[in-house]
Amino acid sequence: MNVLVANLAGVKVEADGSVKHFIKAGSRWPMTIGKSRSVDYYPFPFWLAYTLAVLKRDTKADARGLDGVVLDLTGDELLKEIVARKPGLLVVELASLTLADDLAFLTQVKAATGCKVVVCGNYATVTHKELLAENDCLDFAVRGEYELAVRDLVLALMDGGDVSGVLGLAWKGPEGVVVNEARPLLADLDELPFPDRDDFPATIYPDFTLYSPCINILSSRGCPCGCVYCQERHVMYASPKYRARSAKSVVDEMQYCQERFGARQFYFDDQSFVVRKPHVMEICEEITRRGLKVPWTVMGDAMFVDREMLAAMAKAGCIGMKFGVESAEQSILKTIGKPLDLEKAKQVAKWCKELGIRTHATFCLGLPGETEETIRKSMAYMEEIEVDTAQVSKAVPYPGTPMYKWAQENGYLTTTDLSRFDGMGSSIISYPGLSAEDIDRWYAEFSRRVARKKVLKYLLEPGQSFSIMAEMVRRKGLASLLKSLYTFVRRAF
Ligand code: SF4
Known part of the structure; x- marks a missing residue:
């Protein structure tokens, strides 16, 4: 079974041609970062990356990760990637800020691939029942900490499909949404592998x-x-x-x-x-x-x-x-x-x-x-x-x-x-x-x-400032440093 763990699209092109960039999974405050890509702040999507690592360690699924935010992908670009990877299960977090767009996107994914979709994260935790009842594109939702619930879901799907024992999962039964018993918090964090930093590339999350x-x-x-x-x-x-x-x-x-x-x-x-x-x-x-x-x-x-x-x-x-x-x-x-x-x-x-x-x-x-x-x-x-x-x-x-x-x-x-x-x-x-x-x-x-x-x-404190600026030039180039300084001085005075 192919499983794709993804942070959904980070870029939206509006009807009038304007562009918005977002921060989603990994952030405590999902937000719009403006018209251009941010190079100074991309939170690492820990829960997605831990989930992927657990899937790679504990299942025989072919599990991969993809971050549409840090890679700055539009919905169209991300859809192309997902279709090419032919997932049987797509694991995503939903952010309330981009909910309508993300649900429309998942409808497109479903139509193009027929894959099952499991939604996780804060918003899915709060609204799992309504999300499943109201959206044909969604198959499962997980409440709370989700790494082991997604693993158990994948194991159940690969073993005949009975998901009724997967703690923390909500799913669509013949008579409506079924909410399984809650999953207790992970007692020992050392049981988790290190988060996956290959598909969620270690070095690009400042x-x-x-x-x-x-x-x-x-x-x-x-x-x-x-x-x-x-x-x-x-x-x-x-x-x-x-x-x-x-x-x-x-x-x-x-x-x-x-x-x-x-x-x-x-x-x-x-x-x-x-x-x-x-x-x-x-x-x-x-x-x-x-x-x-x-x-x-x-x-x-x-x-x-x-x-x-x-x-x-x-x-x-x-x-x-x-x-x-x-x-x-x-x-x-x-x-x-x-x-x-x-x-x-x-x-x-x-x-x-x-x-x-x-x-x-x-x-x-x-x-x-x-x-x-x-x-x-x-x-x-x-x-x-x-x-x-x-x-x-x-x-x-x-x-x-x-x-x-x-x-x-x-x-x-x-x-x-x-x-x-x-x-x-x-x-x-x-x-x-x-x-x-x-x-x-x-x-x-x-x-x-x-x-x-x-x-x-x-x-x-010019001494300390100089070393910070030198590092910024190394990372982003002189033009970018001058632009940031200009922006700051303008904003300040
Ligand atoms: S409850 Fe949340 S916001 Fe408050 S100190 Fe703890 S982590 Fe920070």
């Missing part, structure tokens, strides 16, 4: 990249916090349970990637790398013990981390940490379920600076309780905190999250059109006293200040 090729890696899954907008916490894993891989397995993977793909940097795209101190300390010790000299960056947080942990990370090669602040209003943080102490976050930024760890802080506008006053407070805090760079986004209440339910019940959503649930689009939330237009206006101002902070940083 994220928090200072040295290229930068290879993405996961050391854990889950997060004990409860942020109301977080899809991984409330939809995909639907649990506060934190699970960590062993240090040996993580460092084995780093060594493998260095030898096989020439990694010059790693990026740990965990929900947060620093949740459990012993896990972090063991990885750092193992890296140091093996003498692995490749620098790495992490998605971390400023809640669970302490100075001792950061010092060990810096010693083991950590050169950068992203962390979420989201709002500088403590009551908003409490409401959204993020136990961040704003003073500690400032301290964490200082510790990182002392230890040579670059920092990137994220902010989010339009969370429950937001007012013009709280936005001003967050902007001032962003300017004050000693991070190297920052980013701001608009809150998007994705289906299945508590924030979606809350916004819907209170009438705060300005639309139910899923194509507008876009991390980079106009705000779709409007509160009494703070309209969607207000949020968009403040977002523009906040973004200007974020850009200004970056430009000032470059000017004030």
Whole structure:
């Protein structure tokens, strides 16, 4: 049986000839990245890549992967590829943002190949029943973590087709949609093979990249916090349970990637790398013990981390940490379920600076309780905190999250059109006293200040900036660097 695991098309040509590029599987905030391809941010589609690796290891299916996003394929181009590969089963994630286009595309695939289609990911988890009931092009849907469910589905299809025992699966029975028993979360992450980086090519997914090729890696899954907008916490894993891989397995993977793909940097795209101190300390010790000299960056947080942990990370090669602040209003943080102490976050930024760890802080506008006053407070805090760079986004209440339910019940959503649930689009939330237009206006101002902070940083620390720019020239060429600088300076002033 041929199985194709795919991230669907990343490019859409509109009726008027304009072009849109998207980020889909792998991103916490599926979004439009604009009119041209992004070269600085392509999240690695971990769940798809792990699924492919599991299929290659555990089944006799001829399993292949294809990423229509990072390869920048239009629907027509992707269709041609899929038809040529003649899959018996197509495994995809659905993103709410491009749902209508993706379903139309899957209808074309079905007509052209007759293959069975299984949909996975956050959106399919929330709406599996409706998706199957309303779309002839879909055959199966998986709820939650899906690597082993897809494996068991393939094994069942290759062994007569009885899928009634596949945990986590929803399927079409003779009398309608059947939803099998839920699948428990994977108890031991070390049971998974390394994600497939051949068909999802290891070296072409930049994220928090200072040295290229930068290879993405996961050391854990889950997060004990409860942020109301977080899809991984409330939809995909639907649990506060934190699970960590062993240090040996993580460092084995780093060594493998260095030898096989020439990694010059790693990026740990965990929900947060620093949740459990012993896990972090063991990885750092193992890296140091093996003498692995490749620098790495992490998605971390400023809640669970302490100075001792950061010092060990810096010693083991950590050169950068992203962390979420989201709002500088403590009551908003409490409401959204993020136990961040704003003073500690400032301290964490200082510790990182002392230890040579670059920092990137994220902010989010339009969370429950937001007012013009709280936005001003967050902007001032962003300017004050000693991070190297920052980013701001608009809150998007994705289906299945508590924030979606809350916004819907209170009438705060300005639309139910899923194509507008876009991390980079106009705000779709409007509160009494703070309209969607207000949020968009403040977002523009906040973004200007974020850009200004970056430009000032470059000017004030020319030594560090020079090495970053030299690496950018190496990766993307001088013309591209000058264009980015021009864009930033224009945005900033
Ligand atoms: S801290 Fe991050 S990963 Fe954890 S629940 Fe909040 S948004 Fe999700």
